[in-house]
Amino acid sequence: MTDDWIDMSSEALDCAGALAFVSDQQAGGVAIFLGTSRAETNTAGRTLLALDYEAYPQMALEQMRELAVEARKKWPITKLAMLHRTGRVGLAEPSVIIAVSSPHRAEAFDACRWLIDELKKSVGIWKKEIWADGSATWKSESA
DSSP states (O other): OTTEEEEEESSOOOHHHHHHHHOOTTOSEEEEEEEEOOOOBOTTSOBEEEEEEEEOHHHHHHHHHHHHHHHHHHSOOSEEEEEEEOEEEETTOEEEEEEEEESSHHHHHHHHHHHHHHHHHHSOEEEEEEETTSOEEEEOTTO
16 A cells, blocks of 8 residues: 555664655644664663664564554555664664554544554564673563
């Protein structure tokens, strides 16, 4: 469907491009969620340096497309973008963008939130925390 932009990339995600893509004369509301890597210190006192994301792209993209179909059944979505980063993502950089436009703002907010929650629960994307001391920890994407 040309009204959906679903992609995975090892390159920096295009926030302005996602907003431009979902903008439409028929949409009265646009909601955008950026999931970013945040600075943290774990219980062992290690400081987070970055996150590494891995996925089997063919499977993950198909799962993301299925979420778009389900979201369109629930809300009158005009356009949507679901973009996820793979590879190393530094602190404060977006690892995921969900952008949704719809006739009204409430629908855009609801669809956007549902899409990110479902993506984190059901799409095969794996996250590894990279600590400043050189160690790494695999973490479930839902965290």
